[in-house]
Amino acid sequence: MNKTIIKNSLIFLLVLVLLSSLYFLGRAVQGAEQFNRIYLWLFGASILAVLILGIIIIQRLIWLYIQHRKNAAGIKLTSRMVKTFIALSLPPVLIVYLFSTQFLNNYIDSWFDTKTSQALNDSLELGQIFLDAQTRQALIQTRKIAKNLAEIDEPRQAIYLEKYLDDSSASSLILISASGNSIGQASNDFDLNITLPPQSAYRDVRNGNNFVRTEPKSGGQLQIRTLVKIDNVLKFRSSYRYLQGLFAIQSEYSNLAHNIETASIGYNQQKYQREQLKSSFNIILALVLMLSMLLALIRAFSSAKKLVAPVRLLSKATQAIAEGDYSQKIPVNSKDEIGFLVKSFNTMSSQLEASSALAHRAQTDAISQKWYLESVLSHLSSGVLSINNEQRILMANAAANKILNLAGRDILNQNIEFLAIKNKSLSPFVELIITKLKDHSEEWQQETLISENDLRRVLVVRGSRIPKNEQEEGGLVVVFDDQTIINQAQRDAAWSEVARRLAHEVKNPLTPIQLSAERLRLRFLNKLPEEDKDILDRATQTIVSQVENLKTLVNAFSDYAKAPELKREPGGLNQLIKEAIDLYFISHAGINFQLDLVSPEPTMYIDKVRFSQLMTNLIKNSQESAGSNEINICIKTSISKIIDNSLVIKFSDDGKGFNQKILKHLFEPYETTKVTGSGLGLAIVKKIVEEHGGNIKAYNQGINQDGGAVIEITLPIYQPIHQK
Structure with a gap:
């Protein structure tokens, strides 16, 4: 808003300066003396003001072009209205300019009509004839007085000047010596500063020429100055003298002559400057034309922007509403049709805003319900x-x-x-x-x-x-x-219950059976004949051996059925793995171990006793599957690349691998192909892994899965912050 005020003030000031310059420029062209001296300054100021106004117009045209390139709202209507304003305002101004220049040129030419010029020349000639007559008359009178004075003695000549002055039309008579000094004078003029003729006048008179001339007098009047030589008539005279006569021309004649001369000079001067005068007036008219055109353009831009402003605001507001902003309100600045349209638009936008608010609330509720549903589903x-x-x-x-x-x-x-x-x-x-x-x-x-x-x-x-x-x-x-985990848990629970009952029911009679068999052997072995003795010995040994096997099986059932309280603590696995290997490395020469343990080893949160049991079961399972054959076991640990913060333990051997028939149910109780196996070893391993929050899987090596057995265990790495 401030920029607009400053720009409008500048335009008003420039117009004021230009109008003032044109006014004074016109006065100067008409011949006003006080303005002739600043003619060029006025002309320069006018040109400068026109140039600045032109720059303002160019800026607005550039703005109009840029807005066209941007396809701004309302710019096409603005351009159309500017063109309309220009089309309506320029033709009348151009017509007035053309007729004005033609009329002005004809009018100036009419100043220099032949009759007028002839009248001025005749007036000058008439005035000159009058002056010539007066001059001759003055010279005749002066000569006549000089002739009379030549017959009078020199001492008395000055006395007779008054008499001759009264008898003539002269206003002053001066008697001058041969050396150019005044000897005597007589005057009817109150002006005491009566001047003597120039030295050239004395020379002309001595040479026999007449000296008479018309010259201005103080007060703007004219007078005739004459100078004649007084001849030596008397013989006793020692030198000659001069007589000067001043004859005043009546003021009426002087004024008329002066006016005629001034008019003639002015007329000739204007006649000489006629083309220049035409050019000056044409330039002034051109400046006026340019001023009118520039003001028309500025007014066209201003009026177009003012008229299009509501339409532009409506266009922007409509676009904003189309983009979803229903809060648009346009100020009502007029009471015409556009004002009514703006008011109707504001009413419409208010209704749309209210409807949008209702729709937004409904949408928000729907989104909230959707988020709620998604939150429920995600959990x-x-x-x-x-x-x-x-x-x-x-x-x-x-x-x-x-x-x-x-x-x-x-x-x-x-x-x-x-x-x-x-x-x-x-x-x-x-x-x-x-x-x-x-x-x-x-x-x-x-x-x-x-x-x-x-x-x-x-x-x-x-x-x-x-x-x-x-x-x-x-x-x-x-x-x-x-349902797999639930089913598995149900099966595990069922097997645990079966194992617990079997362990309880079977374990109670085993000890009495074993003791009874040993007592029979001790009591009757040495009392029977050799033949019966051998039978009793084999029978009791068989009973004791089978009872030991049953105890081992019962202990396995007990280990599977019970859920001991874990004593977990932070620690590494490398040492526990090495300790489990040492137990078999010393007592089983047919087992070769290869270790590839991660370093530095991560800290795990485990029950060391249960983990040692896990490793023992895995090694035992491989050793039993190999029988009397030599077997190579590889134990490798690594950080999981699939599950974050997890350690992978890969236990593999080069044996005959798992039976494909039971591979899918390998970790279920009693799933085994060994003749002497209980089928609980790997089930216990799986249980220990799950107790530590890990998972386990088994497969055979090779493309066709016909190689050695592989058991892969994944356990979480200890997280101190989470543990706290």
């Missing part, structure tokens, strides 16, 4: 999928990706068959969903079995039909859970 342990009738997945929570092993893959907006393409083991799950989509079942529940990497998983799948309406396209909501 569910069950997988949830939303599928439309076109078999496209519209929603999937984190548990769904985890259960289906699709972490890191974007399955949204994908066809349900995409799951089977990425993971073939999910084909039964996908086929179940597609079937239920096609048969339009409202609600259903079914189990499906998924086999992936020799691991069987049981999924309990429940589905519900989404009704189709105008907003929703219908489909199916599928909720599923991985």
Whole structure:
């Protein structure tokens, strides 16, 4: 706003300076003396003001061009209105300018008409004739007085001057000596400063010429000065003298002559400067034309911007509303149709803002409900999928990706068959969903079995039909859970209960049986004949041996069934692994160990006794599977690249590997191919791993999985901050 005020003030000042300069320039051209001296300054000031106004116009034209390039709101209408203003204002100004210059040139030419020039010349000639007559008369009178004085004695000549003055029309008579000094004078003029003729006048008179001239007198009047020589008539005269006569011309004649001369000089001067005068007036008119055009352009820009301003504001506000900003309000500055339009727009924007607020609140509520639902779904342990009738997945929570092993893959907006393409083991799950989509079942529940990497998983799948309406396209909501762990836990609990009861029921009679067999042997072995003695010895030895085997089996049951309290503490695994190896390295020469332990080793949070039991079971399992054959065992530890903050223990041997028939159920109790094995060793290992929050898997080496056995254990690394 301040810039606009400053710019308008500058334009007003420039216009004022230009008008003042043009006014004074016109006075100077007309011949005003006080303005002739500053003519060039006035002309320069006018040109400078016009140039500045022109620069302002150029700036506005540049602004108009830039706004056109930007395609600013209302700029096309502004340009059209500026063109309209220019088209309406310039033709009348140009017409006035053309007629004014033509009229002015003709008017100036009319000043120098032939009759006027002839009249002035005749007036000058008449005046000159009058002056010539007066001059001759004055010279005749002066000569006559000089002739009379020549007949009078020199001492008395000055006395007769008064008499001759009264008899003539002279205003002053002066008697001058030969040396040029005044001897005597007579005058009717009150002016005491009567001047003598110049020295050249004396020389002309001595040479026999007449001296007579018309000259100005004080007061603006004219007078005739004459000078004649007084001849030596008397013989006793020693030298000659001069007589000067001053004859005043009447003031009426002087004024008329002066006026005629002034008019003639002015006329001739203007006649000489006629073209220059025309040019000056034409320049002034051109400056006036330029001023009018510039003011018209400035007014055109100003009026166009003022008229288009509401339209531009309406355009911007409409665009803002189209972009979703309904708070637009435009000030009402007029009471005409545009003002009514602005007022109607403000009413419309207020209504839109109110409607938008209601819609925004409804949308916010919907988003809140959606976030709430997503939050609930994200924290569910069950997988949830939303599928439309076109078999496209519209929603999937984190548990769904985890259960289906699709972490890191974007399955949204994908066809349900995409799951089977990425993971073939999910084909039964996908086929179940597609079937239920096609048969339009409202609600259903079914189990499906998924086999992936020799691991069987049981999924309990429940589905519900989404009704189709105008907003929703219908489909199916599928909720599923991985029942494998629960089933496994149920089996483990059942086996633990069986093992506990077996250990309890079997362990009680074993000791009496063993003691009874030993007592029979001690009492009757030496009393029987050799033949019966040998039979009793073998029978009692068999009973004692089998009781020891049963005790071992019962102890295994007891270890599997009980859930001891873990005594976990921070520590490393490398030393525990080496200690477990040392036990077998000394007593079993057929076992070769190869260690590849990570260094520096991470700190683990473990129960050292239980971990030693885990390593012992693994080594024992490999040793028993090899029998009397030599076996090489490799134990490798490394930081997991898949699971953060986890340590991987890879236990492998070069034996015959696991039986493919039981590989899927390897960690279940009583799953073994060994004749003497209990089938609880690896089950106990799995239990210890799970007690430490880890996981375990088993497979055979080689492309066809026909090589040695591999057991891979993943355990979490100790986190002090989390532990606290």
